[in-house]
Amino acid sequence: MSRVLRSPRPPSANVDDTGQRAGSPGAPNGVRILFIGDLVGALGKRTLFDCLPLLRERHDPTFVVVNAENVAGGIGITPKAAKELFARGVDVITLGNHAYRRREIYPYMEEERRILRPANYLVTQPGRGACVVESESGVRLGVINLSGNLYLRAAHPAFTEIELAISGLGEVDHILVDMHAEATSEKVGLGWHLDGRVTAVVGTHTHVPTADARVLPGGTAYITDVGMTGPRGGVIGVRREQAIQSLRSQMPVRFDTSEEDPWLMGVLIASSQPLRADSIEQILMPRPEAPGDPRVAG
Ligand SMILES: [Fe+2]
């Protein structure tokens, strides 16, 4: 759990004589950022809530950041869902191309600074693309949400807008960038572009986890796509028979969220120095089976 910061601190604040921030990433126990891929539907949310206590026990994350652009019935997010996530200790919510599918979220995005839509959208579009949160131990994390420009609609190029977003954060200990993009090339390119300047670049949107998680030579943790948290038994979240019917018939088909085989997909980034990662660990985890759960029977 963290609190949101509304204004940058003066540069000299809380820095010891080694140049490290006191009690933050230079400290021996370091910082751990748990980032969770796109929550799909109510099942995705329940899967997160069922997995989170275990993940907290196992990894003791300093920050939890969740992409939730599909949490409301598979498309968009509502204020109710966002508040539920914050109440469970999620520090920052990122979004993507489905950010504006629910109108009721627009005023909430203006008032709640910890819910982000891509920073490279128009300034006239509701919400904002970056925020800074601070842990109880005083570690400041800047989070930036970006959209790719290939096959997705974003007003400004991600590669130029990211410079403005980084400089707008002020003084922070760590920066996490969620690059919500369709094309792997844009995500790989952004990872290299920001290597050594941010703690982590994580990709979202395709709902399929990639096998390339690594710390780049300059110290930035990177993965092309974290994957989704939701039904692995569908087609990127949609009931598979509906998706297959659509692909076969080439006709409009109603899509519902699949309820089969829920998994949590995320990454854990560990760090012992500012703006650099020591490791990135992929987390692929089935939803724990509850007593009485029909999946346990037989
Ligand atoms: Fe998504």
Ligand SMILES: [Fe+2]
């Ligand atoms: Fe998306």
